[in-house]
Amino acid sequence: MxxxxxxxxxxxxxxxxxxxxxxxxxxxxxxxxxxxxxxxxxxxxxxxxxxxxxxxxxxxxxxxxxxxxxxxxxxxxxxxxxxxxxxxxxxxxxxxxxxxxxxxxxxxxxxxxxxxxxxxxxxxxxxxxxxxxxxxxxxxxxxxxxxxxxxxxxxxxxxxxxxxxxxxxxxxxxxxxxxxxxxxxxxxxxxxxxxxxxxxxxxxxxxxxxxxxxxxxxxxxxxxxxGVGATVLLSLTDFIISVFPYYLLAVAGDAMAIVAFDMFYKVTRFAVMSYLIGAETVLPQQTRAVHNEDAAGLVRATAKGVMIGLMPMTAGILAIALFGERLFGLILNHNAIVSPVMRIAICAMFAFMLVQTTCQIVLIGVGRFGELARRSCLTLGGMVLVSTLMVLLHWTIDTFIVAYVIVYGAGSVLYAECLYSLSSSLRNKSAREKSPEELQVGTGEI
Structure with missing residues (x-):
């Protein structure tokens, strides 16, 4: 066992x-x-x-x-x-x-x-x-x-x-x-x-x-x-970013828009589930690497997770691009609910979610809640702006989804920067610990 x-x-x-x-x-x-x-x-x-x-x-x-x-x-x-x-x-x-x-x-x-x-x-x-x-x-x-x-x-x-x-x-x-x-x-x-x-x-x-x-x-x-203020903030902002369009569209009273977003949400959540295959497979290795202050081990494990995630990402983009119209038409028994623009937005989300999922899983696993919360709040601020513009300018569901994806993509880049910062700090700490030994080797003391 x-x-x-x-x-x-x-x-x-x-x-x-x-x-x-x-x-x-x-x-x-x-x-x-x-x-x-x-x-x-x-x-x-x-x-x-x-x-x-x-x-x-x-x-x-x-x-x-x-x-x-x-x-x-x-x-x-x-x-x-x-x-x-x-x-x-x-x-x-x-x-x-x-x-x-x-x-x-x-x-x-x-x-x-x-x-x-x-x-x-x-x-x-x-x-x-x-x-x-x-x-x-x-x-x-x-x-x-x-x-x-x-x-x-x-x-x-x-x-x-x-x-x-x-x-x-x-x-x-x-x-x-x-x-x-x-x-x-x-x-x-x-x-x-x-x-x-x-x-x-x-x-x-x-x-x-x-x-x-x-x-x-x-x-x-x-x-x-x-001491969990950052944890609570991260959890709330991530949740709001993921599902707030359901509530926004429900207030608008557009049942078809809710169904369209539900398809967008389900497909992109499936992408996240696919990426978790790699991200959670390497999580035990990543947490051990951070515990042992092994920057190289963290990079290797993370690269494995990304490579695994690239397979469902590529397959998903091809499937939606080539067969999306027929797929959604079959599921919903209606061809016009999920538009070509929304299908393009789904493909873009596949790429952004791979970056964010890969980074977020390990950063949560090693307790980097504060750094993630700050970046998630910035993304949420962008979502609030997008929602305000939708109401004021009477955007269609397609325009809203495109803006949603752009803001989400910017947030995923912020998450990648946070993981890079963690790896750099481990590498620098390891270099500082090794420098006295290297100095001894250079002076012939050992």
Whole structure:
């Protein structure tokens, strides 16, 4: 088990399969829902999932900080088998809080639907179940980072593989007559089972709940929160940059624009998932290199991640450029929703997202939250300007998306500069440490 856990090939393979399944599942789901409940209802689901993303965002970057802390402790402890008691209590507390947040959010939506404040008949129950499944991502995040921090990347990917296969199967079953409500209920059950699997993995990796863990975990979390301003800021700005067009377009009341952006979002998120195959495969090597102040090792590992990412980037650009019109027309049963301009913008985003994903994953993994937060805020400032101009000048969705991509591209360059600065600082520190020895060699003292 330990040998497989440290296998880069196993991790690369699992992440590749999971990335492919994510893309297939997203687009198959869109294909099925458009044909079973219609475009307008699909737009409601897209907006509802964006609301669920707000719930998941209540993490506020805590899981990113937790991974950095747990990973640092693990590497400093020479890879010992059991997590420290404080680390165990911190993880138990975060998972408990996140489950509670998910339950409360589902109860609030249920009360809203029961009061008739949202007109979603006849699919209200199905929408609620889909929302409940979406917020399961919150405790899942905490469990994944706990296991991954102790080199459990392969096993968390295996659990995700099972979840994605099951979700794809139940989605296809709708084409064979499975009702929308049944699909929603089974999907929620699959999410719950996957969380149970991650809980089992956490126990195997030394995270055992105990009496008094919650109170101690709250104390530890409170101490951490005092210094996570940059983490919270980074998490919020990244989230807003990714999904704010859903809310902006919803206010405008243009259902077709929401569907068009949803396709833009899903395709570009698929690109990110593809890039994570390489970025997270080399993350254990990168974090070890930074821990050991090995600038050359960091560069080598990062280059591997970029080379892996170039393959899906190139394939994605060719696919959208050559077959995008037919692909989106098939999914949405309409040829005019995703325009040629938006397809060009998607191709540009593929390149920019490779740069940003490659840089962001390692920089978060080594705790460079402040530097990332400053750069993300600059990007968000550009997005605010773009949104203001859209409202004032009555831009079309195509003009808005082009401006969005340009601002995002500028932000990705800022992230690349941050990673270059980290590599340079490691290289300079290594040179300063070696210079006394080199001086001794030059004077013949050794």
């Amino acid at each position: 330990n040998r497989i856990s440290h296998s880069s090939l196993a991790l690369f393979t699992l992440k590749g399969v999971n990335s492919a399944l994510t893309a297939i599942s997203n687009f198959v789901l869109a294909y099925v829902l458009v044909r079973t409940i219609g475009l307008n209802s699909y737009a409601v689901i897209a907006s509802l999932l964006a609301t669920a993303a707000l719930v998941v965002q209540s993490d506020l970057g805590i899981t990113g900080l937790t991974f950095f802390k747990l990973r640092s402790h693990y590497l400093a402890e020479a890879d010992r088998d059991d997590a420290s008691q404080d680390d165990q209590d911190l993880v138990a507390t975060i998972v408990t809080l996140y489950i509670a947040i998910g339950v409360v959010s589902v109860m609030i939506l249920a009360a809203t639907l029961a009061a008739g404040l949202l007109k979603v008949a006849p699919h209200g129950l199905a929408y609620l179940l889909i929302f409940a499944g979406a917020v399961c991502a919150l405790p899942r995040m905490a469990l994944r980072v706990a296991v991954n921090a102790r080199d459990g990347f392969v096993w968390t990917e295996a659990v995700d593989l099972g979840r994605r296969v099951a979700l794809l199967a139940v989605t296809v079953a709708m084409l064979l007559g499975l009702s929308f409500v049944s699909y929603s209920a089974i999907s929620l059950a699959i999410w719950v089972l996957s969380i149970a699997g991650l809980l089992g993995l956490a126990r195997l990796y030394g995270f055992m709940p105990r009496r008094g863990a919650f109170l101690n975990g709250v104390r530890l979390l409170r101490n951490e929160i005092r």
